[in-house]
Amino acid sequence: MSRMFETTEINGMRVANRFVRSATWEGMASDDGACTPALADLMGRLAKGKVGLIITSHAYVSKDGQAGPRQLGIYDDTLIQGLKEMTRAVHDHGGRIAIQITHAGFFANPRLTGETPMAPSQVEGFAKSPRREMGVEDIQQLVEAFGRAAYRAADAGFDALQIHCAHGYLLSQFLSPAFNKRTDEYGGSVENRAKPVVETLKQVRAAVGADFPVLIKMNSEDALDGGLTLDDSLKIGTMLQKNGIDAVELSGGTLASKKLSPSRMGILSEEKEAYFREAAKAFKNELQVPVILVGGNRSFQLGEKLIEEGYADYISMCRPFIREPDLIKRWESGDLRKATCISDNQCFGPIAAGKGIYCVVEEKQKEKEQA
DSSP states (O other): OOGGGSOEEETTEEESSSEEEOOOOOOOSOTTSOOOHHHHHHHHHHHHTTOSEEEEEEEESSGGGOOSTTOOBOSSGGGHHHHHHHHHHHHTTTOOEEEEEEOOGGGOOHHHHSSOOEESSOOSSSOSSOOEEOOHHHHHHHHHHHHHHHHHHHHTTOSEEEEEEOBTSHHHHHHOTTTOOOOSTTSSSHHHHTHHHHHHHHHHHHHHOTTSOEEEEEESOOOSTTOOOHHHHHHHHHHHHHTTOOEEEEEOOBTTOGGGSSSOSOOOSGGGSSTTHHHHHHHHHHOSSOEEEOSSOOOHHHHHHHHHTTSOSEEEESHHHHHOTTHHHHHHTTOOOOOOOOOOOTTHHHHHTTSOOOOHHHHHHHHHHHO
């Protein structure tokens, strides 16, 4: 049997294979961030398709941290019941699910929140509208909000949670010298820039206990002038390991990184796949906790090779599961053709339009066949 289908554990959580559904904004929650039946059903279909670990889209921990319309929320106890429906849909098919918790910070949407977005520092070049620099009290409140969200995640029946510290969202902004120009205890050295993340991890761990799997998604580098580098990212990874993180999903790029954004287009050959593989290998060499590799993974054979050669412990995908929620089931059956996703990013269109996530190419093909 391929190593890709062996059962593994992350802090006691049994995962049926080495495939992870990386957090993907579905745009299918209600306007107040509550989980809808359609969103719960989507998670159930991924579990039925035999994805080893499903990670939800980014769920905002406080109202001022919302990034997009119909984004999942975890900022209030009233949202727990809907989240329980989501976890039940996955567990009914024997799956495992983690919720990703986040705050958009600089990239929060003021039209949705009604507030001026807050950020580590006032910086130019990333937005035309104003941003509010966070005080120490704001940082403490942010850490506490993550802790409360973690408690709700455990109450809702999630098997794990993931702290979102990538792609230019708020915790990622603190790590990045491009966004963090502070001169106090939360700025300057990499140790200072990492303090809000370490404090958040400690608060989350206190909320869920030692036996609850806590993962983090972080950037290998920002692909921005003056942004986070791989060297600093490795130092931060070591700090997180010392403070009890259970696994690291490694990504890169930000919403402002243009062609080097997290969701790159034109992944049409193995050479263009797994575009953070070398960074993942550096993390594997440095850390003892499992490394999850995301970024352009499309081919079973390449994923298997990267696992066997020690680049990562798990292979994570986003866009392929939009078109093929049963992709892992297909691969397990012996049909090892690469994922049919063509990496054109058209799937972002329906989400932004409030229609929820689906593969535009697949939908057009179905309409053509029915015509």
